[in-house]
Amino acid sequence: MPAILDIWYINSMRLFKLAGFEVKLDWSWIFLAILITWSLAAGYFPANFPDLDTHTYWMMGIIGAAGLFLSIILHELSHSLVGRYYGIPIAGITLFIFGGVAEMNDSPSSPKVEFLMSFIGPLFSIILSIILFFLFQLGTYYVWPAPVMGVIYYLCMINLVVGVFNLLPGFPLDGGRILRSLLWWWKKDLRWATSIACRSGAGLGFAMIILGILLIIQGIFISGLWMFLLGFFLQNIARMSYQDLLIREVFQGECIRKYVKTNPVTVPPHITVQELVENYFYHYYHKLYPVTENGDLIGYISFNEIREIEKDQWSTLKVSQIMHKCPSDMVIEADTEVTKVLQIMTTHRIGRLIVTDRGRLYGVITLKDIMNIISIRTGLNTSKTDNSH
Numbered sequence: 001m002p003a004i005l006d007i008w009y010i011n012s013m014r015l016f017k018l019a020g021f022e023v024k025l026d027w028s029w030i031f032l033a034i035l036i037t038w039s040l041a042a043g044y045f046p047a048n049f050p051d052l053d054t055h056t057y058w059m060m061g062i063i064g065a066a067g068l069f070l071s072i073i074l075h076e077l078s079h080s081l082v083g084r085y086y087g088i089p090i091a092g093i094t095l096f097i098f099g100g101v102a103e104m105n106d107s108p109s110s111p112k113v114e115f116l117m118s119f120i121g122p123l124f125s126i127i128l129s130i131i132l133f134f135l136f137q138l139g140t141y142y143v144w145p146a147p148v149m150g151v152i153y154y155l156c157m158i159n160l161v162v163g164v165f166n167l168l169p170g171f172p173l174d175g176g177r178i179l180r181s182l183l184w185w186w187k188k189d190l191r192w193a194t195s196i197a198c199r200s201g202a203g204l205g206f207a208m209i210i211l212g213i214l215l216i217i218q219g220i221f222i223s224g225l226w227m228f229l230l231g232f233f234l235q236n237i238a239r240m241s242y243q244d245l246l247i248r249e250v251f252q253g254e255c256i257r258k259y260v261k262t263n264p265v266t267v268p269p270h271i272t273v274q275e276l277v278e279n280y281f282y283h284y285y286h287k288l289y290p291v292t293e294n295g296d297l298i299g300y301i302s303f304n305e306i307r308e309i310e311k312d313q314w315s316t317l318k319v320s321q322i323m324h325k326c327p328s329d330m331v332i333e334a335d336t337e338v339t340k341v342l343q344i345m346t347t348h349r350i351g352r353l354i355v356t357d358r359g360r361l362y363g364v365i366t367l368k369d370i371m372n373i374i375s376i377r378t379g380l381n382t383s384k385t386d387n388s389h
């Protein structure tokens with residue numbers, strides 16, 4: 001399904017604002033924070049910095065996890081700042097179970113911007129790692145306490161891992177975006193560049209799944225499971241990103257207006273539910289109808305409202321008593337971009353929207369209509385740019 005941009009928004013909670021960007025936390029991160037703290041306090045620190053007490057290990061674990069959290073926010077912030085410098089709108093930064101993401105609402109504008117925006121993240125993480133390395137050397141020289149040294153050492157290593165891992169050349173990792181920008185710059189073909197970078201991302205994901213399974217077989221269960229899940233996730237995103245690009249390409253800046261079915265079947269507000277079911281639902285088999293009075297859109301009625309009403313009330317209840325009044329989320333203007341409409345449909349899980357033209361009822365658009373256009377356009381390999389009508 002399209003509109004991958006929305007998968008991140010699910011269940012996220014607002015934390016704070018940083019440099020004007022909203023920082024959000026997906027609930028999955030809380031689970032991850034506990035897991036990281038525990039694995040640091042019970043595994044990593046005792047193994048690498050022995051002879052400290054349990055309480056100290058837990059303190060180190062909490063500070064280490066917080067440090068990782070902050071490192072990832074700063075990594076995403078670096079992407080966002082470069083994006084903002086080049087005028088790419090960034091909705092916010094969300095941390096989720098596999099890391100962070102700077103939410104871009106638009107496709108990158110040029111290979112150069114995409115390259116700089118992607119490259120800054122890993123570069124930032126690696127520079128941060130180098131700074132922490134020098135801090136560690138300084139600590140060794142002045143004999144700082146072992147817990148402090150432990151946390152610095154861990155953050156130095158983890159930032160190096162974050163930087164290097166994200167340089168792997170598979171979309172949607174930063175390295176995959178760098179690869180795409182270079183290919184795009186070379187052949188001036190964003191679709192081709194994206195398809196290669198996404199295929200590389202899917203391959204990388206597949207390799208990680210295999211590696212994960214091998215680790216699990218060898219008894220390295222936790223790391224293997226993480227590797228498996230991350231690979232699975234990467235593979236999915238890589239595939240969806242390409243579809244998303246195709247859709248954006250098909251509809252480049254187009255409004256929904258020309259795809260809307262005009263003169264939709266409308267329902268008057270004064271009829272009973274019984275009449276509505278018999279004369280509309282059992283006649284046209286649409287799941288949603290605009291309700292109009294003297295040509296003005298006053299609301300809509302859908303299958304869901306009818307289902308909740310007892311059958312013996314059908315003959316007495318009127319449409320006007322149970323309809324949703326406008327304005328509503330189910331109503332969009334005819335000038336809305338198609339990609340935006342798709343986004344609304346997928347986030348709210350609705351297949352049918354009412355379209356208005358400056359407040360007046362214009363028509364109805366369904367997800368099925370849009371999917372048909374996509375499959376015909378992509379099947380014939382044409383987009384708005386290469387057929388001129």
Ligand SMILES: [Zn+2]
Binds near residue numbers: 076
């Ligand atoms: Zn990054």
